[in-house]
Amino acid sequence: MKKKHIAIIGLGGVGGYFGFKICQNKLSEKHTVSFVARGETYRKLQADGLTLLSEEHPNHRTQADALFQNIVEMPRPDLVLICVKEYDLENVCQQLKSVISEDTIILPMMNGADIHERIRLVLPEQTILPSCIYVASHIKSKGVVEHKGKSGKLILGRDQEHSKRQLDWVLELLENSKINYEFKDNSLVDIWEKFIFIASVGLVSAKYNSSIGEACNNPQQKDETKRIMQEIKEIADKKEIGLATDIVDQTLAKSSAFPYDTPTSIQLDINAGKKHNELELFAGAIIKYATALQLATPYTQQIYQELKAKLNVA
Numbered sequence: 001m002k003k004k005h006i007a008i009i010g011l012g013g014v015g016g017y018f019g020f021k022i023c024q025n026k027l028s029e030k031h032t033v034s035f036v037a038r039g040e041t042y043r044k045l046q047a048d049g050l051t052l053l054s055e056e057h058p059n060h061r062t063q064a065d066a067l068f069q070n071i072v073e074m075p076r077p078d079l080v081l082i083c084v085k086e087y088d089l090e091n092v093c094q095q096l097k098s099v100i101s102e103d104t105i106i107l108p109m110m111n112g113a114d115i116h117e118r119i120r121l122v123l124p125e126q127t128i129l130p131s132c133i134y135v136a137s138h139i140k141s142k143g144v145v146e147h148k149g150k151s152g153k154l155i156l157g158r159d160q161e162h163s164k165r166q167l168d169w170v171l172e173l174l175e176n177s178k179i180n181y182e183f184k185d186n187s188l189v190d191i192w193e194k195f196i197f198i199a200s201v202g203l204v205s206a207k208y209n210s211s212i213g214e215a216c217n218n219p220q221q222k223d224e225t226k227r228i229m230q231e232i233k234e235i236a237d238k239k240e241i242g243l244a245t246d247i248v249d250q251t252l253a254k255s256s257a258f259p260y261d262t263p264t265s266i267q268l269d270i271n272a273g274k275k276h277n278e279l280e281l282f283a284g285a286i287i288k289y290a291t292a293l294q295l296a297t298p299y300t301q302q303i304y305q306e307l308k309a310k311l312n313v314a
C-alpha cells in the first residue's frame with residue numbers, strides 16, 4: 001500500500017506540539033511526515049530538529065522524514081495540517097493549490113469560527129475538516145516549542161460537503177500518535193465554544209497584558225470578558241449554532257483548566273507591538289458577524305478601538 005504523506009505547515013506553538021507527536025509515533029511503514037517551516041525556523045529545524053519542551057515527552061527532539069522551506073517544493077500530500085496564524089492562512093492556501101490533489105484532506109489547527117469557510121474559498125474541491133484546539137504551547141525560540149499544563153486537545157468534524165469521505169486512516173493516525181482528540185459528525189458547536197472563549201479572553205488579556213487566569217478572575221477584567229462573551233452568544237444564537245444557554249458561565253469555568261498565568265497568543269503579539277496579530281480574527285469577526293445580523297456589539301467595538309490605539313493603528 002502506498003504510504004500516506006502527512007504535511008505539517010507551520011512549526012510554531014501548535015504545529016510544534018501536534019507535529020512532534022505525529023513524528024514520534026509515526027508508523028514508518030504507513031506514513032511519511034514532512035515539516036514546512038520558513039526563515040530561521042527552517043534553519044533551526046535543519047540543524048537541530050524540532051524541540052518540544054513538555055512533561056509529556058522526556059525525549060525532547062524529533063526529526064520529520066523531510067523538511068521544506070516552501071510549500072510548493074513538497075510532494076503531493078494526503079493530509080495537510082495547517083498550523084499558522086490566520087493572517088498567513090490565505091497565502092498558505094494559495095501555495096497549496098499547486099501541490100494538492102482533489103483527494104488531499106485539509107485539517108486546519110487554528111483559532112477562529114470561520115477558518116474552514118475561508119479555506120474553502122481558495123480550495124473549493126478538497127475535504128476540509130472543521131476543527132478547534134485547546135493547548136497551551138508557544139515558541140520559546142525558533143525551532144523550540146514549550147508546552148505547559150494539560151494535554152493538548154483536538155476536536156475535528158466531518159466536512160458537510162464531503163460527508164461520505166473515508167476518514168478512518170486520519171483518525172487512526174491521531175490515535176497512534178497519542179493525540180487527545182474527539183471526532184464529531186458536526187463540530188460547529190465546539191468551534192463556537194472555543195471561539196467564545198478565546199475571542200473574549202484573548203481580547204481582554206491583550207488589553208490588560210494579563211493572563212487567562214486574570215482575564216477570568218480579576219473583577220474588572222472578568223466583567224469585560226463576560227460582556228464580550230454575551231455579545232458573541234447573541235451572534236451564535238441568531239446563527240442557530242446551538243450553544244448552551246449557560247455558555248457564558250461554562251466558558252468562564254473552562255479557564256480553570258489552564259494554569260492561571262497562561263498567556264494568550266493575541267496578548268503576546270499585541271503587547272510585543274506586532275502589526276500582524278489576531279485582532280481581526282476575533283474583534284473584527286465579531287463586529288462583521290454582528291453587522292450582518294443587525295446586532296449591537298458595543299463592548300467588542302470599544303475594546304477593538306482600544307487595542308488599535310495600543311497598536312497605533314488608525
Ligand SMILES: NC(=O)C1=CN([C@@H]2O[C@H](COP(=O)(O)OP(=O)(O)OC[C@H]3O[C@@H](n4cnc5c(N)ncnc54)[C@H](OP(=O)(O)O)[C@@H]3O)[C@@H](O)[C@H]2O)C=CC1
Nearest residue numbers: 010012013014036037038083084085088110111135136137
Ligand atoms: N499556541 C497556542 O497555544 C494555541 C494557538 N491556537 C491557534 O493555532 C494557530 C497557530 O498558532 P501558533 O502555533 O501559536 O502560532 P505560531 O506563531 O507559534 O506558529 C505559526 C508558525 O507558522 C509559520 N508559518 C506561517 N506561514 C508559513 C508558511 N507559509 N510556511 C511555513 N511556515 C509558516 C510561522 O513562521 P514564522 O515564525 O516565520 O512567522 C510560525 O512559525 C493560530 O490560529 C492560533 O490562534 C489555538 C490554540 C492554542
Ligand SMILES: CC(C)(CO)C(=O)C(=O)O
Nearest residue numbers: 133134135136198264265
Ligand atoms: C488560550 C489558548 C492557549 C488556549 O488553547 C489559545 O487558544 C491561544 O492562546 O490562542
